Amino acid sequence: xxxxxxxxxxxxxxxxxxxxxxxxxxxxxxxxxxxxxxxxxxxxxxxxxxxxxxxxxxxxxxxxxxxxxxxxxxxxxxxxxxxxxxxxxxxxxxxxxxxxxxxxxxxxxxxxxxxxxxxxxxxxxxxxxxxxxxxxxxxxxxxxxxxxxxxxxxxxxxxxxxxxxxxxxxxxxxxxxxxxxxxxxxxxxxxxxxxxxxxxxxxxxxxxxxxxxxxxxxxxxxxxxxxxxxxxxxxxxxxxxxxxxxxxxxxxxxxxxxxxxxxxxxxxxxxxxxxxxxxxxxxxxxxxxxxxxxxxxxxxxxxxxxxxxxxxxxxxxxxxxxxxxxxxxxxxxxxxxxxxxxxxxxxxxxxxxxxxxxxxxxxxxxxxxxxxxxxxxxxxxxxxxxxxxxxxxxxxxxxxxxxxxxxxx
Amino acid sequence: xxxxxxxxxxxxxxxxxxxxxxxxxxxxxxxxxxxxxxxxxxxxxxxxxxxxxxxxxxxxxxxxxxxxxxxxxxxxxxxxxxxxxxxxxxxxxxxxxxxxxxxxxxxxxxxxxxxxxxxxxxxxxxxxxxxxxxxxxxxxxxxxxxxxxxxxxxxxxxxxxxxxxxxxxxxxxxxxxxxxxxxxxxxxxxxxxxxxxxxxxxxxxxxxxxxxxxxxxxxxxxx
Numbered sequence: 001x002x003x004x005x006x007x008x009x010x011x012x013x014x015x016x017x018x019x020x021x022x023x024x025x026x027x028x029x030x031x032x033x034x035x036x037x038x039x040x041x042x043x044x045x046x047x048x049x050x051x052x053x054x055x056x057x058x059x060x061x062x063x064x065x066x067x068x069x070x071x072x073x074x075x076x077x078x079x080x081x082x083x084x085x086x087x088x089x090x091x092x093x094x095x096x097x098x099x100x101x102x103x104x105x106x107x108x109x110x111x112x113x114x115x116x117x118x119x120x121x122x123x124x125x126x127x128x129x130x131x132x133x134x135x136x137x138x139x140x141x142x143x144x145x146x147x148x149x150x151x152x153x154x155x156x157x158x159x160x161x162x163x164x165x166x167x168x169x170x171x172x173x174x175x176x177x178x179x180x181x182x183x184x185x186x187x188x189x190x191x192x193x194x195x196x197x198x199x200x201x202x203x204x205x206x207x208x209x210x211x212x213x214x215x216x217x218x219x220x221x222x223x224x225x226x227x228x229x230x231x232x233x234x235x236x237x238x239x240x241x242x243x244x245x246x247x248x249x250x251x252x253x254x255x256x257x258x259x260x261x262x263x264x265x266x267x268x269x270x271x272x273x274x275x276x277x278x279x280x281x282x283x284x285x286x287x288x289x290x291x292x293x294x295x296x297x298x299x300x301x302x303x304x305x306x307x308x309x310x311x312x313x314x315x316x317x318x319x320x321x322x323x324x325x326x327x328x329x330x331x332x333x334x335x336x337x338x339x340x341x342x343x344x345x346x347x348x349x350x351x352x353x354x355x356x357x358x359x360x361x362x363x364x365x366x367x368x369x370x371x372x373x374x375x376x377x378x379x380x381x382x383x384x385x386x387x388x389x390x391x392x393x394x395x396x397x398x399x400x401x402x403x404x405x406x407x408x409x
Numbered sequence: 410x411x412x413x414x415x416x417x418x419x420x421x422x423x424x425x426x427x428x429x430x431x432x433x434x435x436x437x438x439x440x441x442x443x444x445x446x447x448x449x450x451x452x453x454x455x456x457x458x459x460x461x462x463x464x465x466x467x468x469x470x471x472x473x474x475x476x477x478x479x480x481x482x483x484x485x486x487x488x489x490x491x492x493x494x495x496x497x498x499x500x501x502x503x504x505x506x507x508x509x510x511x512x513x514x515x516x517x518x519x520x521x522x523x524x525x526x527x528x529x530x531x532x533x534x535x536x537x538x539x540x541x542x543x544x545x546x547x548x549x550x551x552x553x554x555x556x557x558x559x560x561x562x563x564x565x566x567x568x569x570x571x572x573x574x575x576x577x578x579x580x581x582x583x584x585x586x587x588x589x590x591x592x593x594x595x596x597x598x599x600x601x602x603x604x605x606x607x608x609x610x611x612x613x614x615x616x617x618x619x620x621x622x623x624x625x626x627x628x629x630x631x632x
Contacts, residue, residue: 216619309523311527330612333601345532
């Protein structure tokens with residue numbers, strides 16, 4: 001076994017195939033995502049196939065080459081299907097029935113060999129970076145046009161956001177007049193009703209599952225929730241399965257204190273007493289075991305995974321603890337599924353800037369809160385995106401038509 | 410605490426604005442300023458995470474109980490942790506399979522119970538209830554909602570059916586109802602992904618607003 005005897009050092013992945021030099025340079029210098037060519041896709045698929053084959057072999061579901069009969073041809077039997085991927089891996093170092101070495105024969109691998117091979121395959125599959133190369137039909141033009149498109153989109157969005165969000169420029173009249181419609185969507189209304197039951201002395205556990213990078217959106221969503229709980233005299237505690245979750249919690253609590261929702265010392269104490277446990281579902285289960293059972297759980301999450309884990313683990317402990325969520329707009333559709341009237345997994349949710357604006361109006365009774373003030377900018381940005389999509393589609397249609405016409409000539 | 414008349418918050422604000430502009434410089438292509446900001450962010454994040462894990466886990470959850478509280482049961486996670494480290498040495502790597510197995514087994518057990526009780530059962534139950542006419546009266550056009558939920562769930566499941574029967578011509582494939590339902594299911598998937606993409610765009614716009622606000626606030630503070 002060549003690699004196993006040499007200490008199991010993973011083999012280096014094969015170098016990119018011919019013609020990769022210039023193409024690689026183009027790819028990495030521009031940093032553009034480019035179509036993967038067939039060679040790369042095939043080699044990645046083979047690599048995955050090799051790993052899966054090693055897994056299947058280790059699980060005993062794949063037949064490995066047998067030790068040939070003494071006097072036989074000595075050629076290892078052919079493998080089929082996924083076995084092709086590991087054909088040639090198990091080189092001969094074999095002994096015959098009498099302990100004699102059989103030339104060209106194949107060893108019967110031991111469990112240790114299997115394990116080492118499995119690890120080697122996994123390491124190679126996971127650790128080896130696969131350089132992307134420009135497809136055979138592609139060129140630097142593709143990269144340039146993508147870069148141009150990216151710049152146009154970014155400049156347009158930046159211009160819209162700057163013009164609309166900087167009132168000191170005196171250009172806020174450019175913003176479309178956006179106001180919230182009357183009435184409330186089901187999610188925020190349900191959430192408010194659920195949290196209204198958390199009164200003085202009741203314990204509300206706030207799970208902060210986002211980091212500083214997502215704070216621009218999540219702080220807007222979390223703010224009114226904390227203000228509501230503080231105004232009702234609920235005993236708030238914070239927890240997270242992310243190392244930076246408690247930093248985000250501290251910032252939001254400080255903001256709430258600066259707005260007068262709670263004393264600064266109280267905000268400091270809550271942040272100091274925050275609990276952190278790593279380990280995804282296991283971490284959530286450990287956090288739910290800490291202290292006395294909460295009367296409500298508020299999951300403040302920017303991603304779907306943490307939200308799902310908190311909902312699931314709160315159900316798994318068997319106690320009927322109401323769970324509500326304050327989420328990013330990106331996972332609103334997922335939160336809505338959990339919040340349907342029949343599933344009952346989520347007793348309400350708010351998501352994104354518009355959800356936060358609704359919740360501000362319910363809690364604070366104002367339509368001019370921090371989230372509501374951003375609705376105009378969000379609306380202007382959305383309009384700009386739609387216009388960009390239409391312009392892009394029109395340009396694409398035009399270029400296709402032109403290409404067809406030139407072909408016809 | 411101010412140093413030379415400048416508070417640490419002011420320094421932080423300047424650094425924040427400069428780093429934000431360095432990240433925005435990606436608009437003119439990958440450049441050293443963007444890469445520097447990226448590396449700084451990754452390095453700082455990694456360092457911070459390492460510090461938090463060291464303090465919260467290794468010191469508070471392992472060191473203090475073991476060396477201060479004399480709770481020798483804490484030796485078990487310590488030994489398991491050390492066994493995990495030997496995974497880096499190929500000849501002794503098999504010893505690390507014990508903690509890996511424990512982690513995978515415990516994680517799977519915890520996740521499985523939660524997934525069943527928190528996701529699978531409630532969502533299947535909700536879908537089944539949506540099909541019942543008695544639930545349609547709860548809201549206007551409830552029957553449309555119910556039918557969409559049931560049809561969407563069924564067709565999407567069919568879209569992921571990859572088992573077919575081999576026909577007389579030797580080609581494997583589904584029957585026409587299966588193919589038709591699968592196509593409908595794929596459209597449901599397209600609509601769901603579109604909704605999620607819309608949400609992601611909205612989130613990205615909110616981030617952009619936040620950064621522009623941050624820079625605008627800094628500039629206003631200068632004058």
